[in-house]
Each structure stands twice: as C-alpha cells, then as structure tokens.
Amino acid sequence: MNDQKKRASEWFSTLQNQLIQILEDIEKEAILSQYENKPCQFTRKTWPYEGGGGGTMATLEGRVFEKAGVNVSTVFGEFSEEFRTQIPGADKDPRFWASGISLVIHPHNPHVPIVHMNTRMIQTQKLWFGGGADLTPCLPLDKDTQDFHAALQKTCDSFDSTYYKKFKEWADTYFYLPHRKEARGVGGIFYDYHNTGDWDRDFAFTQEVGRTFSTIYPEIVHRHLNTPWSEEDRKIQLKKRGRYVEFNLLYDRGTQFGLKTGGNVEAILMSLPPVVEWKVA
Numbered sequence: 001m002n003d004q005k006k007r008a009s010e011w012f013s014t015l016q017n018q019l020i021q022i023l024e025d026i027e028k029e030a031i032l033s034q035y036e037n038k039p040c041q042f043t044r045k046t047w048p049y050e051g052g053g054g055g056t057m058a059t060l061e062g063r064v065f066e067k068a069g070v071n072v073s074t075v076f077g078e079f080s081e082e083f084r085t086q087i088p089g090a091d092k093d094p095r096f097w098a099s100g101i102s103l104v105i106h107p108h109n110p111h112v113p114i115v116h117m118n119t120r121m122i123q124t125q126k127l128w129f130g131g132g133a134d135l136t137p138c139l140p141l142d143k144d145t146q147d148f149h150a151a152l153q154k155t156c157d158s159f160d161s162t163y164y165k166k167f168k169e170w171a172d173t174y175f176y177l178p179h180r181k182e183a184r185g186v187g188g189i190f191y192d193y194h195n196t197g198d199w200d201r202d203f204a205f206t207q208e209v210g211r212t213f214s215t216i217y218p219e220i221v222h223r224h225l226n227t228p229w230s231e232e233d234r235k236i237q238l239k240k241r242g243r244y245v246e247f248n249l250l251y252d253r254g255t256q257f258g259l260k261t262g263g264n265v266e267a268i269l270m271s272l273p274p275v276v277e278w279k280v281a
Contacts, residue, residue, distance in 0.1 A: 004199060008121040009074040009099040011203075013056075015119075015210045016072045016101055020058055022218055023068055023105075030064045032226040035108065037063040042070070047264040051077020057267040061274065064225065066108040069270035074099040075263070083260045088193060089126030096261075097123045100131070101210070102254065104271040105217075106244075110237035111224035113137035113144060114185070114244060116271070117213045118254065119206045127199070129206045130192035132167065133213045134175050135220075136185030136244060138237040144220050145186045151216035152189050152209075159205045167191045177247055184247045238277035245272055 020042050027039040040062035048054040055073025062068070076097040084090040100120025107114065119131030135148050149168070156163035167189035175184040189209070196202055248255055248271050258268035 004127075004203075005074075005097060005099065005121075005123070008203060011207055011210075012072045012074075012099055012101040012119070015207075015214070016056070016058065016070050019070050019103060019214055022214060023060065023065060023070075026218060026221055026225065027060075027062050027064050029222075030225055032109075032228060034228060035063040039063065042068075045266075047267065049073070049075040049077065049264075050262050051075060055264060055267060057264065057270065059270060062108075064108060064112075064221075066106050067270075067274040068103075068105040069267075070101070070103045071267045071270060072099075072101045073263070073267070075261075077261070079261065087124060088128070089124035093125050095124065102267075102271075103213075106241065106273040107221070109224060109227065110138045110229050110233040111227045112221050114240070114273075115217050117210070117217075119210055121203075121206070127195060128192070129194040129202050131206060131209060132171060132188055132190035133209065133217075134171055134185055134188035134190070135217075136240065138240040139233060140186060144223070148186070148188065148216055148220065151212050155205075155208050155212045156189065158208070159201065163191075163205075164189065175247065177243060177251070179250075180243065180246070182243070184243060235277070238275060239279055241273040241276040242278045245276055248272065 024041055040060055042058045042060045044056055044058045046054060046056050053075040055071060058070045060068040078094040079087060079090050079096055084094045090096060098120060100118060102118040103116065105115050114136040117133040121129050133152065137144060153164040156167060168187060171187045171190035174190045175187060177184060194202055255268055
C-alpha cells in the first residue's frame with residue numbers, strides 16, 4: 001500500500017472512531033421520558049473482502065438513534081466484466097482499490113433529521129475522491145437546513161469558491177426520486193470523480209467534509225434531542241423513511257457499487273431504516 005492509500009484508509013478509520021464516540025455520548029445525554037431504553041453502544045463487526053482487504057461495520061440500535069451505522073472499508077480486486085465499463089479507468093485494466101466511510105442515522109425522535117454522510121477514495125488507472133453529506137428531516141425547520149448548508153459552504157469556500165454551488169447542485173440532482181417527483185430531503189453537497197491534480201489538497205478537502213459533518217450534525221441533534229413528539233409526528237417519520245428506502249434501493253450509486261463488486265451485503269444495506277411505512281398518497 002502506497003503512502004496515499006495508507007493515509008486515506010487511516011483517516012477513514014479515525015473518523016469512524018470519532019463519530020462513534022460522539023454518537024455514544026449523545027445517547028447518554030437524552031432525558032426525555034419517551035426514550036425508554038438505557039444508553040446503548042455500537043457493536044462492531046469486521047468482514048473480509050473476497051479480492052482483498054475488508055471492512056468494519058459499526059451499528060447502533062439505541063434510544064436516541066433507533067438505527068445508526070458507521071462503516072469503513074478498504075478493499076481491492078477486479079471489477080466484473082459487466083461493471084468495469086461503468087468506472088473511469090477500469091475499461092482496459094479492471095483492477096481497483098477503494099477505501100471510505102459511510103454513515104446513515106435514523107433517529108428515534110422525528111424532530112431529529114435523518115442524515116447521510118460518506119467520503120471515499122478510489123483508484124483504478126485513475127484516482128479520485130468522492131462523497132458528501134445530506135440532511136433528510138421529517139419535520140423540516142429552516143434554521144436546521146440553513147445551518148447545515150452554511151457549514152458545508154464554509155468548508156467548500158475555504159478550498160474553492162466554486163465548490164459549494166457545484167456540489168450543492170449535484171446533491172440536489174442526485175438525491176431526487178424521479179418516480180415521486182420530489183427531493184429525498186433538503187440536500188447538502190455531493191461530489192465524485194474529484195481530482196484537481198493536487199492529491200494533498202483534495203484529500204484535505206475530503207477530511208474537512210468529515211470534520212464539518214461531525215460538528216454540525218451533533219449541533220442539530222442537540223437542538224431537538226429532548227423535544228417531545230406525537231404519534232402523528234411518528235407517522236410522518238415512518239412515511240419519510242419509506243422514501244429513503246426507495247431512493248437507496250432504486251437509485252443510490254453506492255448501493256449498486258457495493259453489491260456489484262461483491263461487498264458485504266449487511267454493511268451495504270445498513271442504510272435502511274429499522275421500521276418503515278408506505279401509504280397510498
């Protein structure tokens with residue numbers, strides 16, 4: 001493993017540990033009586049990848065976070081003949097290396113937004129970074145949306161004044177359900193195939209996306225952590241989770257990438273909520 005791969009994979013593992021600690025601390029802070037269980041901790045499970053490498057799946061079924069997953073993996077191998085034509089740099093040489101972190105949180109409290117974050121580095125005959133973060137509130141509040149976007153914009157602007165507009169628009173286009181004609185949530189940023197020719201700067205940007213998320217999302221959680229919710233709020237939440245499932249199974253590129261490259265199915269599908277409801281509109 002060369003130095004760049006080593007630094008990237010070590011960072012994703014470091015970020016996983018930091019996020020796990022943050023979420024476990026929040027589990028202990030809830031005082032609302034509607035949180036019936038005791039504070040819970042993550043369970044970690046390692047898994048091997050057939051080609052080489054593997055990952056660590058960390059999942060939590062808690063009282064604040066009804067289901068949370070913070071997974072990391074570093075894998076390498078060869079793309080299948082069917083899939084290699086879809087990946088830059090893999091059409092003539094199917095070998096790849098990929099490392100990244102993926103997080104999805106489904107809170108118990110409908111006032112706390114669902115959230116997704118992932119960042120990754122992939123190398124074929126080409127090398128690039130990708131990832132982003134997006135918020136899916138069940139009961140949207142303008143301040144949460146504005147602060148989430150402001151934090152991401154500040155990070156983007158510190159690297160390039162064009163990043164935020166471009167990556168926000170990419171997220172708005174990507175996190176969209178065509179069959180519903182609606183957005184999955186209130187967006188965020190999404191970037192892929194990111195290689196400016198300056199690896200250290202691109203890596204620093206990817207790290208900063210992770211750090212920004214680990215600050216702004218817990219801040220939003222704390223605003224609503226002990227806000228009571230009603231049965232109607234819960235129904236709205238379960239319906240919104242249904243939209244989340246539809247997107248991840250029908251359109252999410254990370255899900256398709258993982259399944260088509262022989263990844264760990266449990267880890268790939270950890271993004272699905274524990275309880276969900278569909279209703280005829």
